[in-house]
Amino acid sequence: MTPPIVKRYLIALDQHKLIGLTSFSIIVAASAVVGMQPPPPTLYRATGVLAYNGPIAPFSTTTQTIQQQGKELTAEMLLAENVVKGAAARVKVDPKQIAKNVEVKLPKEDGPNVIQVVYVDNDEKRAAETVEALRQKMVEQSRAINSARLLEIIKSIEARLPKVKQELREAEQKLERYVRIEGPAILAAQDGTTLGGITGSEGQQRQIQMTLEGVDTQIRSIQNKLGLTPEQAYTSSALSADPIIGNLRSQIYQTETQLKILQGDLRSEHPQIIQLRQQLQAYEQLLSSRAAEVMGGNGVVAPLPSARIRQDSSLDPARQQLANTLVNLQTQRETLTQQLLASRKTEQQLRAEYVKIPNKQLEQARLQQQVALKQGLFDKMQAALVDARAAEAETVPSLSIAGSPTVLAGEGGSQGLPMTMLIGALVGVLVSGGLIFLLAMLDGTFYTxxxxxxxxxxxxxxxxxxxxxxxxxxxxxxxxxxxxxxxxxxxxxxxxxxxxxxxxxxxxxxxxxxxxxxxxxxxxxxxxxxxxxxxxxxxxxxxxxxxxxxxxxxxxxxxxxxxxxxxxxxxxxxxxxxxxxxxxxxxxxxxxxxxxxxxxxxxxxxxxxxxxxxxxxxxxxxxxxxxxxxxxxxxxxxxxxxxxxxxxxxxxxxxxxxxxxxxxxxxxxxxxxxxxxxxxxxVDKPIEVADVMPEExxxxxxxxxxxxxxxxxxxxxxxxxxxx
CATH class of the missing domain: 3.40.50.300 (P-loop containing nucleotide triphosphate hydrolases)
Structure with a gap:
C-alpha cells in the first residue's frame, strides 16, 4: 500500500510539475554557464598559528578569571573590524578583500589547543604578509579584550557598591530602631523580669483579695450592730458630731416641751402658742440648713427632712465611733478594690507583652540576619574591587604568535563542462523535488x-x-x-x-x-x-x-x-x-x-x-x-x-x-x-460484489x-x- 506522504507528493508533483521543471531547467542552464567559464588563476593558501599563553602566577583572583575567559575567544572577536582594517593598512590591501578571503579555525576538543589563521590570495608573498599582520593584530585584540573585560568588572562593582552600602546602612538603622523600641521588653523577658512581675502581681492580687475579704467581714459585723449602711453611718456620724446641730436639737426639744405644756391651758390662737410654733419652725429650718452645710451639696442635693436629720444626728458616742469605723472600713474596701483592679490590669499587660516576646525575638533575629547578609555582600564587593584594581597591572594578551606562516599553492582549473552539468542536473533534481515537497507541505488541503x-x-x-x-x-x-x-x-x-x-x-x-x-x-x-x-x-x-x-x-x-x-x-x-x-x-x-x-x-x-x-x-x-x-x-x-x-x-x-x-x-x-x-x-476503496448476483x-x-x-x-x- 502506498504511504500517505508518497500519495501527497505524487499529487503535488502532478499539480506543480511546471514549477519543478522550470527550476530544474534554470539550475542546469546555470551549471552549463559555469562550466564554460575559463579556469581561475592559481591561489596561495597561507596559514599562521596562534597559541594560548600558559598560566602565570597571578596575585589576584580576577586575573585568573580574565585568563580563563581569554580562552573563550570566537572568530567574530578575532576578525573584528579594527583587526581587519589594521592588518589591511599594514599590507596595503582592501579590508573587504581580507574579510572575504580570511578564515579563523578555533581549536577542536580532540585537537591541538591552537588557533589557525588562513588567508587565500593569488600573490604568495602578500598572502604570508597578510597572515602575519593579522596574527599581530589578533594578539593586540586579545589584550584589548582582556583589558575591556577587567574595566567592565571594575565599573560594574563600582556601580553596585553605593547601592549595597546604602542597603547595609538602612538595615543597620532598622535594627537599631527595633532594638531601641523593643529591646527593653526582650531583655526583661530574657532575664526573667517580666515573668517575675506576672508572679508578683498574682501574689499581690491574692493578698489584696484576702484583705478585702477581712474588711467585708468587719463591714457586715458593724452593719448588723448599727443597722446602718456605710453611707447612712457616714451621714449620722457627721450630723451627730456637729455641735451646732446638737444645740439646735436641744432648743427644738425645749420648744416642743413648752408648746406641749401650754397647749393644755391655752388655745392654738394664743399669741404665745403662735410664737412657740414660729420658733420651732425657725429652729427646724436652721437645722436643715446646718445639715446641708455639714453634708455638702451647696443646695444641689435635696435637703433632708427635719425628722430624718433629728434621727440621724442622735448617735451616742459609742455608736458614733462604730459609724466612723464603718465609714473607714468602706473607704479601705474601695481602696483595696482599686488596687486589685490595677494589679489585674498590670498582670494582663505583662502577660500580653510576654506572649509577644517570641515574635519580637524572631523579628530581631531576622533583622540581625539581614544586617549580616548585607555586611557580607558589602565586604565581598569591596574585596572584589580591590582585587580587580590589583589585576590591572597583570593584564596580558591571551594569545601569542607561534612560528612563521606557511604558504601552499592551490590547484587551478575547473571541473569541465560535462561534470559541471552532471552536478547541476543532480542539484536541479534535488532542488525541484524539494520545492515541490515544500509546496505540498504549505498547501493546507488534506489529500489523503x-x-x-x-x-x-x-x-x-x-x-x-x-x-x-x-x-x-x-x-x-x-x-x-x-x-x-x-x-x-x-x-x-x-x-x-x-x-x-x-x-x-x-x-x-x-x-x-x-x-x-x-x-x-x-x-x-x-x-x-x-x-x-x-x-x-x-x-x-x-x-x-x-x-x-x-x-x-x-x-x-x-x-x-x-x-x-x-x-x-x-x-x-x-x-x-x-x-x-x-x-x-x-x-x-x-x-x-x-x-x-x-x-x-x-x-x-x-x-x-x-x-x-x-x-x-x-x-x-x-x-x-x-x-x-x-x-x-x-x-x-x-x-x-x-x-x-x-x-x-x-x-x-x-x-x-x-x-x-x-x-x-x-x-x-x-x-x-x-x-x-x-x-x-x-474514500478510495475497492467495492466487492457478492458472488451470487443477477445478470442485470x-x-x-x-x-x-x-x-x-x-x-x-x-x-x-x-x-x-x-x-x-
Whole structure:
C-alpha cells in the first residue's frame, strides 16, 4: 500500500510539475554557464598559528578569571573590524578583500589547543604578509579584550557598591530602631523580669483579695450592730458630731416641751402658742440648713427632712465611733478594690507583652540576619574591587604568535563542462523535488484519508464512517451519486455509518444534522444516502433540506419541489401534509425539499413554523435528517442546533482544508454543541460484489465502473473489484 506522504507528493508533483521543471531547467542552464567559464588563476593558501599563553602566577583572583575567559575567544572577536582594517593598512590591501578571503579555525576538543589563521590570495608573498599582520593584530585584540573585560568588572562593582552600602546602612538603622523600641521588653523577658512581675502581681492580687475579704467581714459585723449602711453611718456620724446641730436639737426639744405644756391651758390662737410654733419652725429650718452645710451639696442635693436629720444626728458616742469605723472600713474596701483592679490590669499587660516576646525575638533575629547578609555582600564587593584594581597591572594578551606562516599553492582549473552539468542536473533534481515537497507541505488541503483521519483523532472527534466515491448511471439524471437501488453494493458503508451513529451517544440521535466546512465535501450526498440506508432498514425516515440559500437537490430522488414555496416559505412549512413528499423509488423515505433560495433564511430557520415542523416530525418518524449549509458559508447550522439531538461533520480528501476544519471543530467544542463525530467522504476503496448476483445487476455495476472518473483535486479511484 502506498504511504500517505508518497500519495501527497505524487499529487503535488502532478499539480506543480511546471514549477519543478522550470527550476530544474534554470539550475542546469546555470551549471552549463559555469562550466564554460575559463579556469581561475592559481591561489596561495597561507596559514599562521596562534597559541594560548600558559598560566602565570597571578596575585589576584580576577586575573585568573580574565585568563580563563581569554580562552573563550570566537572568530567574530578575532576578525573584528579594527583587526581587519589594521592588518589591511599594514599590507596595503582592501579590508573587504581580507574579510572575504580570511578564515579563523578555533581549536577542536580532540585537537591541538591552537588557533589557525588562513588567508587565500593569488600573490604568495602578500598572502604570508597578510597572515602575519593579522596574527599581530589578533594578539593586540586579545589584550584589548582582556583589558575591556577587567574595566567592565571594575565599573560594574563600582556601580553596585553605593547601592549595597546604602542597603547595609538602612538595615543597620532598622535594627537599631527595633532594638531601641523593643529591646527593653526582650531583655526583661530574657532575664526573667517580666515573668517575675506576672508572679508578683498574682501574689499581690491574692493578698489584696484576702484583705478585702477581712474588711467585708468587719463591714457586715458593724452593719448588723448599727443597722446602718456605710453611707447612712457616714451621714449620722457627721450630723451627730456637729455641735451646732446638737444645740439646735436641744432648743427644738425645749420648744416642743413648752408648746406641749401650754397647749393644755391655752388655745392654738394664743399669741404665745403662735410664737412657740414660729420658733420651732425657725429652729427646724436652721437645722436643715446646718445639715446641708455639714453634708455638702451647696443646695444641689435635696435637703433632708427635719425628722430624718433629728434621727440621724442622735448617735451616742459609742455608736458614733462604730459609724466612723464603718465609714473607714468602706473607704479601705474601695481602696483595696482599686488596687486589685490595677494589679489585674498590670498582670494582663505583662502577660500580653510576654506572649509577644517570641515574635519580637524572631523579628530581631531576622533583622540581625539581614544586617549580616548585607555586611557580607558589602565586604565581598569591596574585596572584589580591590582585587580587580590589583589585576590591572597583570593584564596580558591571551594569545601569542607561534612560528612563521606557511604558504601552499592551490590547484587551478575547473571541473569541465560535462561534470559541471552532471552536478547541476543532480542539484536541479534535488532542488525541484524539494520545492515541490515544500509546496505540498504549505498547501493546507488534506489529500489523503490518513491525513483527515489523523486530524480528527488529534481533535478527539470520533470517526463514524469512511464512505466511498459513488457515481451511478441513471437513464434520466445521468451520473448521480444517489443509491436509489436498495441492493446497491455501496449500501454496506452507509449501513455501517448508520449503526455507528446509534453507538455514538448513550441515547440514539433521532434528529440528526449533517454539515461540512465547505460546499464540495459531499454533505447532501451523504445525507441522501444515509436516509436511503435508514429507510431500507425499515425506519420511517424524513430528509429536511434546510439550506434555504440554494436550490433543492431533490431531483436526484426523483422528487420535484413546489415552485410556489419560495414565495411564502413560512406558509409552506406550516402545512406539514403539503411540504412532505414521498420518495417514489424508496419505501419509508420522505423528503421536505427546500423552497430556496429565499430572503432572510436565518429568520425562517428561527421561526416557530419550522420549529413546530421539526417537533412534529420527531414524533412521526424514526429518523429525521437535516441537510444544512456549510459552516464557512453561514451560521444556519448553529441556528438549527437547538432542534437536533446531534451533529455530524462531513469531510472529503482533496477538498477539506486543515485550518478551516480545526477552526470549525474548535468552535463546536467551545460552544459545547452535540458533535457526535465526523465522516470521510469520497474514500478510495475497492467495492466487492457478492458472488451470487443477477445478470442485470452485474451489467449496471459494469456501467458504473466505466463512468467512474477521478476529479481534478482528488486522488484517482481504482475500479470496483467484482467477484464472479
Amino acid at each position: 484519508v490518513e491525513e483527515v483521519r489523523a486530524a480528527l483523532k488529534n481533535r478527539d472527534v470520533p470517526l463514524l464512517g469512511e464512505l466511498p466515491f459513488v457515481t451511478i448511471l441513471d437513464p434520466q439524471l445521468g451520473e448521480t451519486p444517489i443509491l436509489l437501488k436498495q441492493d446497491s453494493v455501496y449500501h454496506e458503508y452507509y449501513e455501517r455509518f448508520r449503526s455507528n451513529l446509534r453507538r455514538a451517544s448513550e441515547k440514539p440521535a433521532k434528529v440528526l444534522l449533517l454539515t461540512s466546512t465547505i460546499a464540495v465535501e459531499g454533505k447532501t450526498v451523504s445525507a441522501y444516502n444515509l436516509g436511503i440506508a435508514s429507510a431500507c432498514a425499515g425506519k420511517r425516515t424524513l430528509i429536511i433540506e434546510t439550506d434555504l440559500r440554494s436550490p433543492s437537490s431533490s431531483k436526484f430522488l426523483k422528487v420535484s419541489p413546489d415552485p410556489a414555496a419560495s414565495a411564502e416559505p413560512l406558509r409552506y412549512y406550516a402545512q406539514l401534509s403539503e411540504c412532505i413528499r414521498l420518495v417514489p423509488d424508496i419505501e419509508n423515505l420522505y423528503i421536505i425539499p427546500t423552497p430556496g433560495p429565499v430572503r432572510n433564511p436565518a429568520a425562517i430557520l428561527e421561526s416557530s413554523e419550522l420549529r413546530r415542523l421539526i417537533e412534529d416530525a420527531r414524533g412521526r418518524f424514526d429518523m429525521v435528517i437535516l441537510d444544512s449549509p456549510p459552516l464557512t458559508r453561514c451560521n444556519d447550522a448553529l441556528i438549527l442546533e437547538p432542534y437536533v439531538d446531534g451533529m455530524v461533520l462531513v469531510t472529503r480528501p482533496g477538498f477539506t482544508q486543515e485550518s478551516i476544519l480545526a477552526e470549525a471543530i474548535d468552535q463546536l467544542s467551545e460552544d459545547e454543541l452535540p458533535l457526535l463525530g465526523a465522516i470521510i467522504n469520497g 445487476d452485474e451489467t449496471e455495476i459494469e456501467q458504473e465502473e466505466e463512468l467512474e472518473s477521478p476529479t481534478p483535486a482528488r486522488e484517482k479511484v481504482p475500479p470496483q473489484v467484482i467477484k464472479r
